Amino acid sequence: xxxxxxxxxxxxxxxxxxxxxxxxxxxxxxxxxxxxxxxxxxxxxxxxxxxxxxxxxxxxxxxxxxxxxxxxxxxxxxxxxxxxxxxxxxxxxxxxxxxxxxxxxxxxxxxxxxxxxxxxxxxxxxxxxxxxxxxxxxxxxxxxxxxxxxxxxxxxxxxxxxxxxxxxxxxxxxxxxxxxxxxxxxxxxx
Amino acid sequence: xxxxxxxxxxxxxxxxxxxxxxxxxxxxxxxxxxxxxxxxxxxxxxxxxxxxxxxxxxxxxxxxxxxxxxxxxxxxxxxxxxxxxxxxxxxxxxxxxxxxxxxxxxxxxxxxxxxxxxxxxxxxxxxxxxxxxxxxxxxxxxxxxxxxxxxxxxxxxxxxxxxxxx
Amino acid sequence: xxxxxxxxxxxxxxxxxxxxxxxxxxxxxxxxxxxxxxxxxxxxxxxxxxxxxxxxxxxxxxxxxxxxxxxxxxxxxxxxxxxxxxxxxxxxxxxxxxxxxxxxxxxxxxxxxxxxxxxxxxxxxxxxxxxxxxxxxxxxxxxxxxxxxxxxxxxxxxxxxxxxxxxxxxxxxxxxxxxxxxxxxxxxxxxxxxxxxxxxxxxxxxxxxxxxxxxxxxxxxxxxxxxxxxxxxxxxxxxxxxxxxxxxxxxxxxxxxxxxxxxxxxxxxxxxxxxxxxxxxxxxxxxxxxxxxxxxxxxxxxxxxxxxxxxxxxxxxxxxxxxxxxxxxxxxxxxxxxxxxxxxx
Numbered sequence: 001x002x003x004x005x006x007x008x009x010x011x012x013x014x015x016x017x018x019x020x021x022x023x024x025x026x027x028x029x030x031x032x033x034x035x036x037x038x039x040x041x042x043x044x045x046x047x048x049x050x051x052x053x054x055x056x057x058x059x060x061x062x063x064x065x066x067x068x069x070x071x072x073x074x075x076x077x078x079x080x081x082x083x084x085x086x087x088x089x090x091x092x093x094x095x096x097x098x099x100x101x102x103x104x105x106x107x108x109x110x111x112x113x114x115x116x117x118x119x120x121x122x123x124x125x126x127x128x129x130x131x132x133x134x135x136x137x138x139x140x141x142x143x144x145x146x147x148x149x150x151x152x153x154x155x156x157x158x159x160x161x162x163x164x165x166x167x168x169x170x171x172x173x174x175x176x177x178x179x180x181x182x183x184x185x186x187x188x189x190x
Numbered sequence: 191x192x193x194x195x196x197x198x199x200x201x202x203x204x205x206x207x208x209x210x211x212x213x214x215x216x217x218x219x220x221x222x223x224x225x226x227x228x229x230x231x232x233x234x235x236x237x238x239x240x241x242x243x244x245x246x247x248x249x250x251x252x253x254x255x256x257x258x259x260x261x262x263x264x265x266x267x268x269x270x271x272x273x274x275x276x277x278x279x280x281x282x283x284x285x286x287x288x289x290x291x292x293x294x295x296x297x298x299x300x301x302x303x304x305x306x307x308x309x310x311x312x313x314x315x316x317x318x319x320x321x322x323x324x325x326x327x328x329x330x331x332x333x334x335x336x337x338x339x340x341x342x343x344x345x346x347x348x349x350x351x352x353x354x355x356x
Numbered sequence: 357x358x359x360x361x362x363x364x365x366x367x368x369x370x371x372x373x374x375x376x377x378x379x380x381x382x383x384x385x386x387x388x389x390x391x392x393x394x395x396x397x398x399x400x401x402x403x404x405x406x407x408x409x410x411x412x413x414x415x416x417x418x419x420x421x422x423x424x425x426x427x428x429x430x431x432x433x434x435x436x437x438x439x440x441x442x443x444x445x446x447x448x449x450x451x452x453x454x455x456x457x458x459x460x461x462x463x464x465x466x467x468x469x470x471x472x473x474x475x476x477x478x479x480x481x482x483x484x485x486x487x488x489x490x491x492x493x494x495x496x497x498x499x500x501x502x503x504x505x506x507x508x509x510x511x512x513x514x515x516x517x518x519x520x521x522x523x524x525x526x527x528x529x530x531x532x533x534x535x536x537x538x539x540x541x542x543x544x545x546x547x548x549x550x551x552x553x554x555x556x557x558x559x560x561x562x563x564x565x566x567x568x569x570x571x572x573x574x575x576x577x578x579x580x581x582x583x584x585x586x587x588x589x590x591x592x593x594x595x596x597x598x599x600x601x602x603x604x605x606x607x608x609x610x611x612x613x614x615x616x617x618x619x620x621x622x623x624x625x626x627x628x629x630x631x632x633x634x635x636x637x638x639x640x641x642x643x644x645x646x647x648x649x650x651x652x653x654x655x656x657x658x659x660x661x662x663x664x665x666x667x668x669x670x671x672x673x674x675x676x677x678x679x680x681x682x683x684x685x686x687x688x689x690x691x692x693x694x695x696x697x698x699x700x701x
Contacts, residue, residue: 033661037393245477253484261510264495
């Protein structure tokens, strides 16, 4: 198989006089390195310039709220079951009187933790979720020094009301049509 | 004035370091003190306005020969722990030999008469032009013969270091 | 008059000292920049505009690192090693002519610390003593890698000193002077020495690379086989001295190549420009530094182009190629000078 046409046949012949004085070879090499000064640099100056990210990039998770601001997650545990890396744990609790504004369903996740060191960012939790609660976003999980800091609780996973996370890019057209169909029970607002 | 002080300083350095060459237990230190001695001697050459001799002294002795000395000492890893204990007879013999050598030197120095000290700073006798004229003029043949000697020594060294010569 | 002379010399020495250190400081930065642009990268560009404060950041880092002397090291020699390396490389700047004469009032100031009539021998002497810094430091570390680096450095420097000396002798035969000032003045009247001594220049260039321990001859500090070579055990400013002396050596040898073979501070058509006296001297100094910077760039350019030699190849090149070539060069130079002086008629 030939990958490039730059390969050279190696021969064990005696070097000619021109090859043995090495100077032409050295000058040739020096010209090659000098020409690299004027080549375009592939470096990306990271904090100022960022690489374009695919719309379906799978980065840090978000737990969505609905339009009224109630948490969508009902702690059914399907995401934890689907997770191949067993990175998700949760504790379910029953919604009390007067918390209807906070939680959409009668059952909710009291704690919801994702271990980002275990997570392989496969996106199966997103696919498993029946409530459209968990999504992967194009945010990158920042590095820290302690292992404990990689266990993300609800404080860091649930989206903030004043800082909503747009996940519409991750939805296919079929899904968007489905969501706009208000006759489905799933899309009813309470 | 400065010349005189420099002379005393260089002489003191040379003799002090020469003594340290003998008295230090560590061969590396001995070699390093010898280098300092060479530098002091080169300084004396400069004071006598023999710049060429001084520079060549530094290049050849301090720069080449002593580097090889230190090279060998480093390779053999000599240090004060492995220095063999010398018996008393050898020590006495060495003292006697040294004493006799000193006696001869003193006797020789006592007999010598200091010639008229010429004003050395301006006649330029050690300058490289004069030296070249003398070497390639009056002493042309001995100089060339000594170069042949060096050449034969070099060829001999190359010959010895070649392995597969029958 | 005497006191003016002495004060002027002290100022000149301090100026040469400062310029040497500043150029060496920015050579460390230039090395990283040149390496970067030759490899399609940007290099350091974060500290200050275009990364211009990077050398100071590096210096502060060097100074604040832990000063460490290994337990089994020879303490005095361990400190003496980097000191000698730094001392000898700073001494060489004294004989290099940095420019023409400056005339202020009645006084004529030479832009050269001292124009001794054995300038080339002085340089050879100082360079040959410079080996001790590496040897002593490597031995005193009491570490096998350091010792191997020191042994390599010493044998490499001795081997290449011979070829370098022979190449210089051919030059000295041609110019008839050992004084660097005189050699530069002769190149003002005639052509640059590179025209007459191309082979000698090539030999001198290769030997200069070997003497300054620069790639492709950086065998004493091959990080892939000897960890760090002779400076494996050194830290903080003692390591800084070793690294710094390498860059100063590079600067001085660039200045020397420019002086000996490329006309020093002279440049073509300098007398037909219509400037005279002090203005010409200043332009000459600027041109001289331009030549030096080109050769510093050349050093770095070669470093990032040519891979390192194997040690036996290094010795073979030194003893079996460069020395015979240098002798041949000497021979040819002798014959040509003989023809010119009419010995064969």
